[in-house]
Amino acid sequence: MSADPGDDPHVRLLLGAYVLDALDALETRRVARHLRGCDGCAQVYVEMAEASALLALVRAEDLRE
Numbered sequence: 256m257s258a259d260p261g262d263d264p265h266v267r268l269l270l271g272a273y274v275l276d277a278l279d280a281l282e283t284r285r286v287a288r289h290l291r292g293c294d295g296c297a298q299v300y301v302e303m304a305e306a307s308a309l310l311a312l313v314r315a316e317d318l319r320e
């Protein structure tokens with residue numbers, strides 16, 4: 256198994272960075288296009304986005320202390 260995103264047809268390796276908006280424009284387009292056509296990855300993306308939003312909430316709570 257390779258960690259090269261070029262060998263990752265389901266863009267799973269890019270999804271984490273995509274959620275954090277940390278990809279370059281080319282990769283962002285590639286992931287967005289894939290998510291429109293792949294329910295499996297779209298589901299993973301939703302879960303990651305929710306987890307990311309929860310983490311952001313926790314950090315906001317911490318900052319209020």
Ligand SMILES: [Zn+2]
Nearest residue numbers: 265293295296
């Ligand atoms: Zn996929």
